[in-house]
Amino acid sequence: KQEVTQIPAALSVPEGENLVLNCSFTDSAIYNLQWFRQDPGKGLTSLLLIQSSQREQTSGRLNASLDKSSGRSTLYIAASQPGDSATYLCAVRINNDMRFGAGTRLTVKP
Amino acid sequence: NAGVTQTPKFQVLKTGQSMTLQCAQDMNHNSMYWYRQDPGMGLRLIYYSASEGTTDKGEVPNGYNVSRLNKREFSLRLESAAPSQTSVYFCASSGSSGSYEQYFGPGTRLTVT
Numbered sequence: 398k399q400e401v402t403q404i405p406a407a408l409s410v411p412e413g414e415n416l417v418l419n420c421s422f423t424d425s426a427i428y429n430l431q432w433f434r435q436d437p438g439k440g441l442t443s444l445l446l447i448q449s450s451q452r453e454q455t456s457g458r459l460n461a462s463l464d465k466s467s468g469r470s471t472l473y474i475a476a477s478q479p480g481d482s483a484t485y486l487c488a489v490r491i492n493n494d495m496r497f498g499a500g501t502r503l504t505v506k507p
Numbered sequence: 508n509a510g511v512t513q514t515p516k517f518q519v520l521k522t523g524q525s526m527t528l529q530c531a532q533d534m535n536h537n538s539m540y541w542y543r544q545d546p547g548m549g550l551r552l553i554y555y556s557a558s559e560g561t562t563d564k565g566e567v568p569n570g571y572n573v574s575r576l577n578k579r580e581f582s583l584r585l586e587s588a589a590p591s592q593t594s595v596y597f598c599a600s601s602g603s604s605g606s607y608e609q610y611f612g613p614g615t616r617l618t619v620t
Contacts, residue, residue, distance in 0.1 A: 401549065429607060430572030440597060441510075441550075441611040448606065486549065490607060493538065493557055494565065 399424045401489055403498035410477055411506050418472040418501045420487035427466045427489045432461050432472050435484045435500070443473070444485075477505045509533055511612035513598050519618045520588045528583040528615050530598030538601045539581035540565075540609070543571060543594040550597060556581055588619045 400423045410416050413499070420430070429448050433441040445454045445461040453462040460473040470487060484500040511532045520526055532539065537558045537609045542550040542565075552565030556575040570592060581600075585592060598612040 409509055431609065434612075440613040441599075443610065446606055446608045488550070488609075493555050493563065495540070495550075495552060495609065496566075497542075497551070499547060499549045 399427075399489060399491060399494075399496045401487060401496050401498040403485075403487060403501050405501060406467050406499065407502040407504075408503040409506065412477060412479060414477050415473070415475050416477055416503070418474070418487075418503070420470040420472070420498055422468045422470075422489045422496070424489075424491065425468055427465065427491055429475075429490045430461075430463055430470050431488050431490070432459075432470075432497075433486045433488065435486060436486075441486065474503075477503075479505050480505050481505050511598055511600055511610055513596075513612035513615050515615060516613070517616050519620065520585075521620055522589060524588050525584065526588065527585075528617075529580070529598055530582065530612060531580045532554075532598075532600040532610070533579065534600060534602075534610065535578070536600035536602050536610075537578070538607075539575065540599040540601075541571070541581070541583045542597045542599065543567065543592075544597060545594050545616075553583065553596075555604060560593075563581050585617075588617075590619045593619045 431446045432444045447463040458475040486500045488497040541553040542557040554573040596615045601609045
């Protein structure tokens with residue numbers, strides 16, 4: 398059974414810092430991995446999607462990497478801003494099944 | 508272009524009552540999904556529909572039924588609500604080829620007393 402773990406569960410950083418969020422999964426036979434952002438009381442917003450054949454994807458200040466063989470992905474956020482404060486979730490897809498991590502709650506202090 | 512919409516936004520039920528959560532998407536996606544999100548846990552898949560006319564169980568299907576009414580709409584029904592079904596319910600959709608990127612609705616917050 399695929400299990401997805403995100404560490405740390407919560408992270409607080411000062412504004413301007415670069416940071417890394419981690420996601421690990423137990424079964425490397427994934428189709429893709431997707432990173433989402435969730436604001437309190439809201440739905441999920443897709444940030445980046447990495448296909449199993451890719452190593453990384455970039456969008457603005459965000460960079461996500463994927464190492465399938467070791468079962469790990471990282472989300473790098475450059476020059477963090479208070480508006481980045483949210484919960485970040487990763488999810489892996491195997492066929493029609495998506496498995497989510499519990500998320501990392503990020504707080505960026507002004 | 509509204510994306511994925513869900514109704515209602517909030518609902519309170521008594522144990523044993525029934526209700527249907529509605530979901531619609533306007534992105535011409537073939538696949539649709541229902542998830543529940545509980546505190547401290549990631550989202551868990553309840554049911555999915557890979558295409559119009561098909562539905563399949565996910566990780567936590569017990570106590571739920573679904574209907575794929577047409578390509579746009581996918582509903583989730585609780586026949587006899589239980590306190591354990593208190594949760595936030597999310598609907599999502601994705602294409603069935605290419606990236607399979609998922610798009611989510613705003614969620615329905617359900618409380619069963």
